[in-house]
Amino acid sequence: MADYHFVYKDVEGASTQWDDIQRRLGNLPPKPEPFKPPAFTPKVDADEQPKSKEWLDAREPDELEDLEDDLDDDRFLEQYRKMRLAELREAAKAAKFGSIVPITGSDFVREVSQAPPDVWVVVFLYKDGIPECGLLQTCLEELATRYPATKFVKIISTDCIPNYPDRNVPTILVYNNSAVKGTYVGLQKFGGKRCTPESVALALCQSDPVLNDGQGGSESSRDNVIEGVRRKFIEKVVAQHEERDEDDSD
Numbered sequence: 001m002a003d004y005h006f007v008y009k010d011v012e013g014a015s016t017q018w019d020d021i022q023r024r025l026g027n028l029p030p031k032p033e034p035f036k037p038p039a040f041t042p043k044v045d046a047d048e049q050p051k052s053k054e055w056l057d058a059r060e061p062d063e064l065e066d067l068e069d070d071l072d073d074d075r076f077l078e079q080y081r082k083m084r085l086a087e088l089r090e091a092a093k094a095a096k097f098g099s100i101v102p103i104t105g106s107d108f109v110r111e112v113s114q115a116p117p118d119v120w121v122v123v124f125l126y127k128d129g130i131p132e133c134g135l136l137q138t139c140l141e142e143l144a145t146r147y148p149a150t151k152f153v154k155i156i157s158t159d160c161i162p163n164y165p166d167r168n169v170p171t172i173l174v175y176n177n178s179a180v181k182g183t184y185v186g187l188q189k190f191g192g193k194r195c196t197p198e199s200v201a202l203a204l205c206q207s208d209p210v211l212n213d214g215q216g217g218s219e220s221s222r223d224n225v226i227e228g229v230r231r232k233f234i235e236k237v238v239a240q241h242e243e244r245d246e247d248d249s250d
Helices: 017-024 053-057 061-066 075-094 105-113 131-146 197-204 218-249
Strands: 100-102 120-126 151-156 171-176 179-185
Touching: 100 131, 105 120, 105 151, 120 131, 131 151, 131 197, 179 197, 197 218
Parallel strands: 100 151, 120 151
Antiparallel strands: 120 171, 171 179
């Protein structure tokens, strides 16, 4: 007859009355704590978290497009998403310029005359080797960066107007809706050889909202230009005053 040995193992953590007595007498070590698995914590899905205005502000345009279905149940956030997307699209549209583009005579109609009616075009007529042209170009390059919704182009004067006299360069032509809105010959209206980007901006915007930063309507942009010129002028006067004080102290 086979010898079977049966070993009984109780439920983990269970104890007999005899074992309890022995532990009280110190004959057995303390009963170990029964094993308890850690509480279950579901993984947080970022896509299921509530969306806030700040969260939407940090999204890129393509991400906002993908969120359309997720935000259908939240009317406010869906409206805000559409507004934010429109702002980003307008900013991208405004930033399509931002520099002075060189053109030739054959490009003039396409780049200038056929520009969209809501775009102002500043045409810079120049000749290489004339110092005044270099001075004015430096000012226009800075303005093109500041006001990316305004189109700046430059063209050699005689490529634009055959036999155009060198004594008339630099010249600026301002176009809008296929028509010439302003003509500036030489540097006189910009402050002469002491012209700055601010003095050029102020002259261009005296009567029309030529310069546009793309952040608002044409009139508000014109007001921003004038306010920027005023601020720069004050900063310049303060800087000159501080320099004189330093010279006097020395």
